[in-house]
Amino acid sequence: MKLSIELDAILSGHQNPIYTVENGPEPYQLFTGGNDKGLVLWNLEKMNFEKILLPVQSSIYSAHYDSNTDVLFVGERNGKINIYSFKEEKNLSPLLYHEKPVFDIATLNEKKELLAASEDGKVSIWCLKTFKKLHHLDISQDTIRTIAISPDQKTVAFGAKDSRIYIFNTEDYSFKKLVKQHTMPVTSMTFSPDGRYFLSGGRDAKLFIYDAFDFSLIKDITAHMFTVYGISYHPHLPLFATGSRDKSIKLWDAETFELIKTISFEKGYDAHKLSINKIVWNRNSDQLISVGDEKLAYVWNISSV
Template identity: 55%
Template structure:
């Protein structure tokens, strides 16, 4: 992995305001983005171009999540609404009306028909993905719940809260397991490793914690960025993961020993983001990483070894 090669494949321009979230599409060569403007956008990675507006919105989009094995996209917005949009017909399938504050994170399971929304109101709602009826809702924190991670075996659900703590729940019945002190400032990103051995947490304190899921003890803690760690994403098959930050950089790390492999930033000679990098997504179409940020750009990176 010391020979990791990075090349900028292209820039997807069209958003008029900061982009907050990016999600892989229903087809391999498609990605969706949303942010502080009037629509969820579909991009074509084969043409490296704008494809269409999937769904118009009146409020900022903070979360996008494609339901596994379906053409259905869940959209979380500033008004507290969750919307289910059919990505082929652009039809609004359902409104998930429960939260009164912004929805910041959305995740679903592969083994059961359930969708989880987390909100600034400190609560979580769970919805049936067949009927889109509300199944459960419960309070996780007195403050914002910013991020959700589901373990690869789908036994655990972790929530990252504004109080700097990880709240760990059983994915079977949503019973509370334990609270894990993690950061001195709000948690802004969570990710389980694909092999299930680790839970990675990133925060506004610019720290990255690596927890052993055998007992959720901290294996390592370090400062990967100068400012907030907004995203942590593992590569689908290479033993690496990427982090994105408010410090305008993306960093690629070894999944085996957590060594820093490459830095993507203006300072390192890349034609990269000029403002905060808010989210990233690995896409398997051409083994690419897509990053989005406050500079209104979505950038596509070829990353190979």
């Protein structure tokens, strides 16, 4: 596959490193958050700053927009999960349970449940209708860094700092399988859109490809020089991207898992010069957005030629 790669814009305004990036309700809306005191809303049509949507008390480590409820959830370093309702155009009462950082947030739309992973080794589960806590899972003695939910929403994976991946059934949260391939903390995970594959990245710079049915290992790739902080599939092309602490973005064939292209300063691109902490594809376009330690959001246009 031949790709056209262009840098559309560099969004500046953050005063500190950016840790998370998320799509908004509209295709042109983008959210970023980090070691600043607020979640920033950007306009991708005008490529400019819109406003601070949500003021916070501590660093933002995670953000998740749920299109079914039209609600944005934001996880902080202090354990608080903020809620912003776009229907009501206001902040709702935060979810309070964790006392340590919330590193990832995901939703099970069929069950109408929210899942939040924390440094305390627990995953809290909340009702999306009432925002009441239903229960929690004691996953590990160490940080739960990342969550991945299968496309059929029957399986959920939790990636931990102890280098293990814990697989559960979503119907009753019964334990399904323990996956142990990484030798260092698991920092990113995703299922392929067709549900055939499960991918994980870690601090060991590895990218592992598994069969999503039984989680048997298909391929072992040394994908980067340092931590793999993001794995994200293109919304319509058969490729996915990885972002790393080594300051590079890599584009991979979704069927063969072969490397297609590397985007980095060393490869001649006007790219990140510090760690890339998160990547996300715009749901409705060829835009890939990457954020990192140099306080900037890079907007890339990546399309097939």
